[in-house]
Amino acid sequence: MTQNRILIRATLVAVSAFLTGADSAPDRWSQAELATLQSLSLEELEPIPSDPTNAVAGHRGAAALGERLFFDTRLSANSAVACATCHQPDRTFQDSIPLGRGVGVTSRRTMPIAATAHAPFLFWDGRKDSQWAQALGPLESEVEHGGTRALYAHAIAAHYRAEYETLFGPLPDLSAVPPSAGPLGDEPARAAWAKLSDTQRTDVTRVFVNIGKAIAAYERRIEFGPSRFDRYVSVVSAGHSGRGILTKEEIAGLRLFLGPANCTQCHNGPLFTNNEFHNTGVPARPGATMDQGRLAGATAVLRDEFNCRSQWSDAPRRCPELEFMMAGDHALGAYKVPSLRNVAERAPYMNAGQLATLDAVLDHYNRAPAEAAGRSELRPLRMNARELRQIAAFLRTLSGPIVVNGRMAVREAH
């Protein structure tokens, strides 16, 4: 009997070692796992890709002008909304509320800005294909900045003439352009726009586009700084133990993140995003109208007045992202995969802030509920409460500073 008891005990040890392998040696990684860890490190991030569609993308003066415009509330219908109203520097350039609030309320969660220069498509549905085209969207949205392109052109002429002309050449004569006019404004603004000559419309739109290009030049310089996770990877890559940097629980969570939780299927690379669009079955907000997600975004970006192929692009003949873009039925209900860097700092979550906490997000992935539209790609993870806590603990190690213009300091919102 004693022999049998030893045998049973030995088998139980083997079973538990197999099932919880991570716990016995939490800090030991195979060569393949180490390679995956390194692929997630910020050190692996490629240099900021050039943006040939924006001739001033790399221009310091444009970035300086763009920064001032980003914080300027005069670029709005009520002189109270700037880009920084929702993209708050002290909140990792987001606003911590479910739906963005400008002059009205949007239908989507404000997205953070850091490292968006690496993204081929912007917004939750990817309806824009450059940072400058993205920046123009909220300016003309009736619920965000609420103004018109004529209003913005006049604001540049009144407050930024010298800076603008240094970068882009002489401002056009706007004396005959009414204070508010634009193709997307309210009825009077659209009527005023219709009365303008083609030359006037082109002149106003060019100034408007250059506002976007200056803001993009600034936004390109907003990047992620290293997190505790990055320091851990650097230390274990050098062959040392990282136990002093991450706790046992965080390392266990990292192991689940890389393995059975399947997180890296979408959240991969140094930015923890594959830059694609996926349907994860997130429920719609109560009372929200049907949102097609990427299906509508893919159509919109191909038709966008300011896309890579447009007359406003500085490189309209080379647009591989549009040319080889995937679009189809699978895009229904799909949304952009956000970076997980600083994820713990930016609750609530998902495309309309539907999930209030990180725990709620993990519970969602664990249960994989039926989709609101299209077809969810999730399968239940069937993890226990302890494992979910470990993953949440790991995700908190991805917090780090936001780096603007190569400096860790951030400017306070006005």
Added chain:
Amino acid sequence: MNETSHGKLLKTTCGVVTLLLALGAVSPALAVPNPLRRAIRLIRGTGVQKPPAGEFGLGPRASAHGRYVATLTPDRQLRPRRMLSVRVTVMDGNGRPVSDASLTIAGGMPEHGHGLPSRPRVTRNLGEGSYEIEGVRFNMGGWWEFKVSIEAGGLADTITFNLGL
């Protein structure tokens, strides 16, 4: 059941469980028989069978029915998320370049059940059996299939490259 047969049964059960777990733990590294490997995968929750290392690479690789052989030459190192151009060089069964083929590209990740994230296609016939494929992207590390379907002179066949990123 007397004490002796009870003990035997226990020993056998414990032995089998331990053996299975041991095989499960080392199965990626060892030549475990396929049916057992599949059983272990079922227990451990992965699906499709990844081909052996020798089946991976940029070629030369033969098509399913042996009609063509092709080699891939990417313009940059294959890394996840970057958009690449890939030159494909197609030969017939006798090693002669196939210069008038029509090529279509497909692929995906069999282990994850998804296709390619972009729509790559041939943008130029470079002559001498070479073609330029643009818009190639792989959006994560791991095992990818990259399928080149070739049609020339009424003969169609597909080459499946296994790529490890």
